[in-house]
Amino acid sequence: MTVAEFIAVDACWICGGTSFEPIDDAAFDLTEYQRQDPDLAAYSGRHVSIQRCTACDFAQPAALPALPRFFDRMYDQRWSDDWVAREHDAGYKDLIFADILSGLARRTRPGVLLDVGAHAGRFLRLASGAGWEAEGLELNPKTAAFAARATGAIVHQGNVHTFRPTRRYDAITLIDVLEHVPQPIDVMSRVRDYLAPGGWLAVKVPNGPAQRAKERLRARLRPGYRATIADNLVHVNHFSAASLTRALNVAGFRDVRVVAAAPELPHQSGTGWLRLGAFRLSRAVPRGTSLPLAFNLQAYAQRD
Template sequence: MSNLDRSPAAAPADAPHAGFTPVAACWVCGGTALAPVHTALFELSEYARQDPELARYTGATVRIVRCAACGFGQPEALPALPDFFGRMYDQRWSAAWMETEFTSGYKDLIFGTVLRRLEARLPGRRTLLDLGAHVGRLMKVAAGRGWAAEGVELNPSTAAHAARATGLPVHRMDARELSSSGRRWAAVTLIDVLEHIPQPVEALEAARTVLEPGGWIAVKVPHGRVQLRKEMLRARLRPGYRATVADNLVHVNHFGVRSLTLALERAGFTDVHVEIAAPEVVPAPGARRGLSNAVRLATWRLGRLLPRGVESPLSLHLQAYARNP
């Protein structure tokens, strides 16, 4: 996710930030009984040169609230700065970093699991559009399994890398713009994307516009309540550690099984299935990394064996599949 380069007008260094706009109702179900569960901190000083207006939010806080009706978590207010999220995600990564991100394969277990599930649901239909394609790794893995894969990526640097590294089409436009071309795909993937986008039902509705009738979407997100508990436990065990799961509103949406299911249904999808998502496995040397990978894999496998494992503390991420009628 990114936006076009911007050059904000200079302003005094001690000028206040642009403020916040309250969010009155749950983005998923419309409920208004919202209880605070956490406080998110803004630390954007790294943008001081690139975007001083954005950097002025450093030190501000906003509460994360949870909906009593569906369990969805979201901020009680959003930064009023125009295109706040686009400006925050205007990351300017180095070529070396993008190449490492592409070749490391740390999400290959996730990608392989998702593709197998989609293949079981779509026998003989192998067109795929990856929304939020990043550096193109999922596209590469999909192509290796026989998919005709394409991507959507708004960040110009990562979009260029994905196209160059895979040799596959990468579209620098959002799903609704792309749908106006009339093209449709059998499968659409949103892997580690939806948690970053305010108004997630609208984002899912946009994704549905590029799906064929009978096509399937795969959505992976962090399990909001479990991630927050994990971070708060870590903070208690490690003096000086701060639970940062919501800071800067990088994770603006905090889903549970119920709210993710409801979001997909409200967007017009049917046959929703939610399971524990496969973990990231970092292929790096060293006993510590090996132990970390082993714990992640064991947690995932054990959670899948439990009758309601997807609702348990072992379910750190959620993987959903849903059909476009």
Template structure:
């Protein structure tokens, strides 16, 4: 539900004095200096957006009943994570219905989650029997540092990515790992499909990252980027989904990249990053206090 439009009086990534140039039929704005992209319309707080309807019809098609697909995605993400690090403890930010946590715990990892949606967190606890707290990750205080913080398709949703990453940093020891996956606005599919690219999702996604802008954000927030790549959505599709999407995303991917590989240095529509908490002595409070441009409404646009 879009409740209004906002004008950012400066880029929140580089601090440039700009309202951003409209792109993708005016749905998004892009900083002309650093190319950071944000959604033009204001959004309700996450607690209101991610109710049971989001998981059943609005954001997903029957998320809670598509267990086979969710398990498949989770196993692939866990395999990717363990290709770089073998954690004993793990904290997932935005753990949704808990499928990744279930896969991690089944692999012997002490995995726990934080989820803002009460509907999703309740499902994780009651149906999958995994430990999930219901609150914003930014408000979570981790009593003992964990080896890895994971966030899969979460950073684009949060109100304040800087505060979110400060919380992730606080949950890690120096050298601890952060594993992220977000949509890639610089992908082949995004360029080809424009406003029809499904991952724009302006009703839910506030921020839109490229490999360069995400790396800059992580560096600003006290992380060292160790590895990054992109993958195409079909990496997570089972056979029925591949057939359903062959005319849109699959064609767009191949037409721009001329490759049937599932990974690519920059053209895949999913951006994946491994980063480590730097040991430069910066405190969480100093990272949270970093000045950023303000937002001001240019007009209200109410929708039922």
């Protein structure tokens, strides 16, 4: 068995800067993988610093696990059929999905759309209902197969590095994907090549500064609560509105617009009204993405 090792990340993934300040500490607890993947579980108890680039405001880990395919292995959960079906039926992200479909409708007419990270296919279903010919790209074979069965859509199994498209897309969506993938500009550039000229990209990610403020507040209100934005590196990339705009420009997009994104509304949660209020306020005011209430960012960008 290998020892859990790390490889230092020396330069900012967005601007190439090398001046950082630490903003968070990510702890690893992967003991649940002890039987399935002992080399992955060996990272339990280790820590890595999350640091902010002083030049562009983007934040990323100071080092990444050296274990090959670390993230694929961590996301290789053996999900039950019931759970996948419930994810397809659950409406907790519907406000986000509807907001993105209306944002795209303001920019272009429905054509062929690719949803990268299609999960159980709920967005594919809603996009089809809005007039798009929707296809998915999904790494997890189980959710990919389910999404295809449930929607009748084409769902390619793989990621942006393995996918070889046979057509160009009029729109591509990256919903809750970019925060999980190291070197996010590689992913953005890749999907840019999948777009037809003039095609639109819609990106939804957490808003790094607002998420940190929320965690700090939680820790103050609840004694013993550990403030974290990146344990197990579930989030590797921490975008602000400025660094997301910059990243999209570097990846070759124009007409970049970043606004506050709609919230998830979990069915049993009693905080839906708070989330909705925070979203509506941060969407309504100028520069609302800089408010600590704008917990998520919604970006649109066009290919030349």
